[in-house]
Amino acid sequence: MPNSSFQSSIPEPKTQWLNVILLWVAGISAAMQFAKFSVSFDGLLEHYQMGPTSTGAALSAVGIAGLIFGVSAGMIASRFGYLKVLVGALLLGGSLSLIQSTLPTFNVLFVTRMLEGFSQLGVVVAAPTLIAKLSASNHKSLTMGIWGTFFGVAFALCGWAGKNILDQYGLQTLFLSHGLFITTIGVVLFFKLRKNPVLDLVPVTEMQDGFLRQMAKIYQNPRALLPSCVFLFYTCTLVSVLTYVPGLIGDSTLQKLMMVVLPLISTGGTFLAGAIAQYLMRPQRVALMAYCGVASSVLLLSLISGSPELFCLVVGAMVLFLGMVPGSALAMIPTLARNPSEQAQGYGLLAQFGNLGATVGPPTFATAIAAYGLSGLVVLILCICCFGVLFSLWAGRIKTVS
Template sequence: MTHNSATESKTQFLEIVFLWIAGISAAMQFSKFSVSYDALLQYYQAGETLTGAALSLVGVVGLIFGAFAGLIASRIGYLRVLMGALFLGGILSFIQASLPSFSVLLITRLLEGFSQLGVVVAAPTLIAKLSAPRHKSLTMGLWGTFFGVAFAVTGWLGKNILEQHGIQTLLFGHGTLIFTMGVIVFFTLRKNAVLDMSASVPNPNGFLQQLLQVYRNPRSLIPSLVFLCYTCTLVSLLTYIPRLVSDTKVQALMMVCLPLLSTSGTFIAGALAQYIMKPQKVALMSYSGVALSACLLTLVATQPLWFALMTGVLILFLGMIPGAALAMIPALARTPEEQAQGYGLIAQFGNLGATIGPPAFALLITLYGLFGLVGMVLCICLLGSIFSFIASRISTHKTV
């Protein structure tokens, strides 16, 4: 362990950027189907609900195995898990690029869940290991933007590829990217001394006992519930809100700008949580901003530019929530073990939100249009605000 203490004082930024890009390529497993939603709907003729399920099915594996993943990865090795996840993701994208039957497509989406979960559990753990203590807030803030960046890049480049070359090229391009990142990460990190985690002592408790301990700990659980409300909303809004605008130019602009605003919100939240207010208060403020913006959407529904502008404000506030949730974990945790549990649960609850959000929003939009969307957003904001308030009460009673 002594060699680690010497090297941990230096942050390995290049390696961290590669891991961040690997995370972006994994998040594109959601965004590639979001941007190609209409094309997939037209090609497979499977209906809104089943196509929405294909979008969210990636999260099912994380929903079921999220908490296990952190425990298993610590035994197998985070780098091995990351490598396997990236290569599996590449292979599955190549299969999807052949446009197989819809049932085979659904199976590949389910298997992509293992790939996505492996990356979101292993990559931030490796980033934290490669970061000096004084840079951990910065590097974890960078990691927190990977989802929004993935949607921004896919909305820009992916949309152009889709329009000019079709779904197959888009899916093949994603497979090439995620596979290439696997190769780069392997050659960059395989001999990195800082990532030698062989000295870690295995937990003597069984898996079930460890899991129950994680779920019973409010310092790990509450930030994950705050994060759950965010992921339940973000994927759905980025997918469905632009389609509520009749102007195609405004719609195209929204698909590029909204993810960028989400990413900007994450950076803003990190700065606020570090210098101005506690992350719990940042989360409360963010959910209030999302709720107010959603209500104002109903007043400008017939004006595309104003609707796009108000949606941008909503997404900016929404993007602040993951920054606040990630900052809550070290703020609330009393031990490194609690921090690890918190990040593991965030991976699981994030997948839960991404799984249940799109079908629920699709159903309400089909039934009630914009008012169905706004009503769902308000309910989620209420829950998120309650969880944020509970988190603020926990920090008040924090013991050292």
């Protein structure tokens, strides 16, 4: 009795908002590893003369590490400590950006991009875990919602500030600026969090089964697999659309504007999908609606390419629908999962499939657009939407957990 009254008198830890925001900034700096190559794609083409497919492969090479180690990354981070993994990943990313600022040979550049994948994966695994630890229970949904915007915000910032740096000072300064930014946030987080009492206890997970056996079980479970398949075709498309579609706009002013606006529209679509899935319909139906909206928009896009303003409007609608896909896929996992273990499997597989899409998408889109222009883009997105619709319907056939 005395113990229980004593425990009830202990105040719940407050949300450490400054540290949460700093961790969010770390996520932005990691997502800029994709965004900096997206905004500088034309400059890289001109400097290295390697063609759109090879340069597109360099853009997507960041996803290779997550593709291979996505499911097991959380286990690795919990063994070494989330803060150590986060700071190490940020400092690695900073070092690689500084190497890229020297504009080395293309082969060296490609290797640095693959190594950046380990940096990006470390941040994506460790930062949200630390955010959850530093958040009060009544703020966790809010802080994780803030975290979820990091990718779109990174592309918007690179489309604005990064594009200005690129136009005025060139590729070297762009990569140098990113290197200084990601290194600085790594150093700041180290000194801010190294003695934080909330982070003193770091869980250690044990290997309960062989890695390959664990992977086989996850892939055989449709409740974990299908949300990831829905998510796959989104990641395959989004980075490519944000990279290549602005170049199809005939007005240079509108091109710059869309580099900033499109990532924000995508982020808005993700929040919208979450709200619809919460209050109006099952997330599987939201995903189905989103892919149908993307397909309708891209069909309309092929008909109005002569008007830059109307083209931008339809692209905005397409990206809004596209942004709804991750919101619905993330909502599917707790809806379909029967227990916490299954839910964790779903999120791990989502990370792996997301990196698969980000790796395969850019070189595929670059090749299609280089060969067939806008028609290549339209046909490729329509094919992707067909698969997205198929897996959304398949996921809808699974009975949800009451």
